[in-house]
Amino acid sequence: MDIFEFTGGDTPLLVSMPHVGTHVPPELAARMTPAARTVPDTDWHVDRLYDFLGDIGAGRLRATHSRFVIDLNRAPDGRPLYPGASNTELCPTTLFDESPIYQPGAAPDAAEIESRRELYWRPYHDRLAAELAALKARFGFAILFDAHSIRSEVPRFFDGRLPDLNIGTGGGVTAAPDLTARALEAAAEAEDYSSVLNGRFQGGYITRRYGQPSENVHALQLELSQITYMEEDPPFTFREDRAAGIRPVLRRILEAMLDWAAKQS
Numbered sequence: 001m002d003i004f005e006f007t008g009g010d011t012p013l014l015v016s017m018p019h020v021g022t023h024v025p026p027e028l029a030a031r032m033t034p035a036a037r038t039v040p041d042t043d044w045h046v047d048r049l050y051d052f053l054g055d056i057g058a059g060r061l062r063a064t065h066s067r068f069v070i071d072l073n074r075a076p077d078g079r080p081l082y083p084g085a086s087n088t089e090l091c092p093t094t095l096f097d098e099s100p101i102y103q104p105g106a107a108p109d110a111a112e113i114e115s116r117r118e119l120y121w122r123p124y125h126d127r128l129a130a131e132l133a134a135l136k137a138r139f140g141f142a143i144l145f146d147a148h149s150i151r152s153e154v155p156r157f158f159d160g161r162l163p164d165l166n167i168g169t170g171g172g173v174t175a176a177p178d179l180t181a182r183a184l185e186a187a188a189e190a191e192d193y194s195s196v197l198n199g200r201f202q203g204g205y206i207t208r209r210y211g212q213p214s215e216n217v218h219a220l221q222l223e224l225s226q227i228t229y230m231e232e233d234p235p236f237t238f239r240e241d242r243a244a245g246i247r248p249v250l251r252r253i254l255e256a257m258l259d260w261a262a263k264q265s
Contacts, residue, residue, distance in 0.1 A: 002064060003064060004063050004064060005060075005061075005064060006061050006062075007053075007054070009057045011057035011058055011139075012135050012143050013056075013058040013258055014059040014061060014135060015059065016206060017046050017047055017060070017062045018063050018072035019043035019063065019071075020045075020046045021066050022066055023069075024066050024068060031102055031106035032103065033100055033101060036101040036102070039066045040234070040236075041068075041095060042236070043149045044149065044230055044236045045236075045238045048238060049149075049247060049250065050147060052247070052251050053254075056251065056258060058254060058258075059131060059135075061127060061131065067092065069116060069120055070113075070116045070117065071090055071092060072121060072124050072125070072206070073204035073206050074205050075209075076117055076121060076122075090113060090117070091112075096154050096157070097156070098156055132144060132217055136216055140216060140264070143175075143219075144207070144210050144211065145219075146219065147224075148223045148224065150162065150225065151225075152226060152227040157200065161225075162200065162223075163199065163225065164193040164195065164224065164227075165190070165193055165196070165253075166195075166196055166200065166201045166224070167184055167195065167197050168197075168203035168222075169211065170207055170211060171198050171202055174207050174208060174219045175213060176213050179218055179260045183253050183257055185256065186249075189252070190249040192245060193246065193249060201221065202221075206221070220257075224250075228243075228246040
């Protein structure tokens with residue numbers, strides 16, 4: 001199976017989906033707990049939710065393998081994403097509910113983590129970097145939108161219910177302020193959904209690594225509350241009735257970013 005699926009666009013916008021994959025190689029799944037084999041911490045159906053990307057000319061890079069194989073949104077050296085807070089690793093060993101992913105004694109050692117980094121992590125990032133470079137060469141700049149989702153309540157990571165739309169720019173450094181303002185304004189105009197900028201989720205490794213406004217690459221992450229479009233408990237059913245409300249909001253956010261891009265030419 002390919003590590004990722006890529007579809008090119010005809011605008012400066014690339015949408016990355018690093019946590020939507022569900023595939024776990026059988027030999028690896030055999031070492032996991034029954035709960036982990038259901039890959040519950042997936043960014044479920046994000047590719048289906050953003051089914052309009054071709055209509056607006058955005059490119060798409062979609063992971064096929066589960067984050068349990070390797071987390072594409074973590075630093076390759078394994079350093080914590082949020083120092084001082086609870087973090088999952090480059091090769092996660094616990095579920096979001098803190099139960100083990102692996103059966104006793106079956107977690108990956110350093111050599112296996114290195115192997116997975118080369119086999120799964122590096123190809124995704126090489127393709128991501130190459131496409132951003134190509135967009136920058138073509139348009140003079142590139143915009144990266146890292147699309148994520150998470151359960152609305154995960155006590156391990158935050159108290160209470162998460163806002164619906166969580167925009168992250170690394171605390172304000174990974175995208176131009178006026179681009180960020182346009183995205184946030186589009187989110188805030190959706191009266192039925194709550195939104196926040198640089199709250200609990202400020203952007204992961206991908207946003208922080210590639211978002212370099214001084215180098216004409218701008219990056220934003222959106223962490224979307226899954227309650228807005230799906231059932232949050234197994235079997236994690238997509239709810240088209242809910243998606244019909246949030247999908248137009250997501251499209252307006254991306255279109256607002258493209259409007260900003262059009263004014264840069």
